[in-house]
Amino acid sequence: MRPSEGEEASHGSLPPGFVDRDPSGDLLSRTTLADTIVYALTEEIVAKRLPPDAPLDEARLGERFGASRTPVREALRQLAASGLVVLRAHSTPRVAPLDHDRIHDLFDVMAELEALCAMRAATAMSAVQRAELESLHETLGGSMRAGDQAGYRAGNVAFHQLIYAGSRNAYLQELALGTRSRLAPYRGAQLESSARIAASHAEHGAIVSAIVRGESVQAGALMRQHLLATRDALLKLGHGLMPRL
Amino acid sequence: MRPSEGEEASHGSLPPGFVDRDPSGDLLSRTTLADTIVYALTEEIVAKRLPPDAPLDEARLGERFGASRTPVREALRQLAASGLVVLRAHSTPRVAPLDHDRIHDLFDVMAELEALCAMRAATAMSAVQRAELESLHETLGGSMRAGDQAGYRAGNVAFHQLIYAGSRNAYLQELALGTRSRLAPYRGAQLESSARIAASHAEHGAIVSAIVRGESVQAGALMRQHLLATRDALLKLGHGLMPRL
DNA sequence: GATGATTTGTACGTATGTATA
C-alpha cells in the first residue's frame, strides 16, 4: 500500500484538495493535453473565477488553451465525472450549479466518510504515521499563532489527507478525496475567521489524541463533530447558503 | 457512419434499437453513441465476458460497434470514471484488474455505506417507502421459496437500492450505487447458493423490521453484518479470491 | 539497445440536434 507523502507539487497554485490521479499506483500524467486542461479548469472552478452555471464552450476553451476541441472534450468528461461540470447532450457544458440540498448532502456524507477514516486510522495507522500526524498538528499550531491563514489552510488539507491515508483503505481514501474536491468550490477560498481557526485547531488536537491512543469510536465521533462545525462556520459566513432544516 | 444494410457486423446481440437509460446517472446525455457503448461494455465486463485485464482496443471496439474511435474514447473515459476500466496515457485501455486488496477495500466501504444508508433510512423513510420495502421483502420471499435465483437476485438489487433512496441523501445514494457497480464484476453472476439465499432473506427481514420501527443504530449494524456475510459467502465460493488477513 | 509496427493523442471538417429570434 502507498502512504502518500506530502510532497507536492509541480505547480505553484494548487487548488486545495487536489491531488494527482487516482491513488491506484500510476502517477502520471501531465503528458496529455486533456489532463493539463482538467487541472487548470479545476483550479479556476474551485477558485470561483468560473462561477457555478458558467458556460464552458468547447471552442472558446480550446482557443484559450491553444488546443483543439478534442482534448477539451476529454477534459470536460473528466470534470463531469468528478462532479464539477454538468453535461447535457448537445447542450453547452456548464459549471455545476449551486444546489443547496446537494451541498447539504455532500457535507453530511463528508462528515461520515471522515469519521470512518478517523476510526480506521485509530487502529490501522503505523507508528510513523502517528508521529507525522502529531508533528503536523504542531506545525499547524505554529501557523495559527502566527496568524498565517493561508499556511493553516494548506496544512489543514494535509492533516485531513494524512488521516485518509491512515485508514489504510485506498478506496475509502479515494472517496474522501473525491468528496472533498466536490465540496471545494463551496468551502470559501479564505473564509476562515481566526476564531474558527483556533476552534479548528483545538478540535484537531482532540482528534489526534484519540487516534494516537487508538480510541477508534472516540476519534470517529470527534471527527464527525469537527466536520459539522466546519460546515456550520461556512454556512454562517454568508455565501447565501442556508441550512436545509 | 450510416447504418449499413450489410449487417456483417459479425457479432450477435447488440441492438441499435437499444435499451433505455442507465438507472443511475441521468445527468448525462440521452441517446448518444458513447452512452450505448458504455451500456454494452458495462454489461460485458460485469458478466465477465470481458475478463479483468482484457485489452480494450479503441479501433477494434469501434469496429465491433460500428462507430468511430471518438465515441469509443468517450465511453472508455466514462467507464474509467466508474472504475471498470483503467487508462494509462498512450497505453491500451484494459478492464480493471482483479486486485485482492482492492476488492477487500471495496467490500469494506460498501458495508459502511450501506450501513449508513440503513441508518438514515430508519429515520428518514416515508411511510410509503416503508410499505414498499416490506412489500418487496415479501416478494423476495416468494422468489426464494420458488427457488427462482435470478428473480431473487434482481429483487435483491432493488431491495438495496430502495434503502439507498430511503436515506434521502442523493449523494450518498450515488456513492452506494457507484461502489456497488465497481463490485459487480466480483459478485458472481449466479453464485448464490440456495442456502445463502435463505440466510440473506432472513437478514433482510431483520433489517426491514429495524427500519420500519425506526431503530436506526440497529438497522445500520444489521446491514453491515449482512454485507459482510455476503462478502464471506462470495469469498468462500472459490473465485480465486482469498481474504486478506 | 535500436527499430518498426501498432495504438493512442490531437487536429479539424461535416452532420445533427438544441436553443433562440
Added chain:
DNA sequence: ATATACATACGTACAAATCAT
C-alpha cells in the same frame, strides 16, 4: 410556429508515443 444560428456529436487523417521484436 418556422426558421436560423450555433454548439456539440461524430468521422477521419496525421503525429507522437509505446511495446515487441
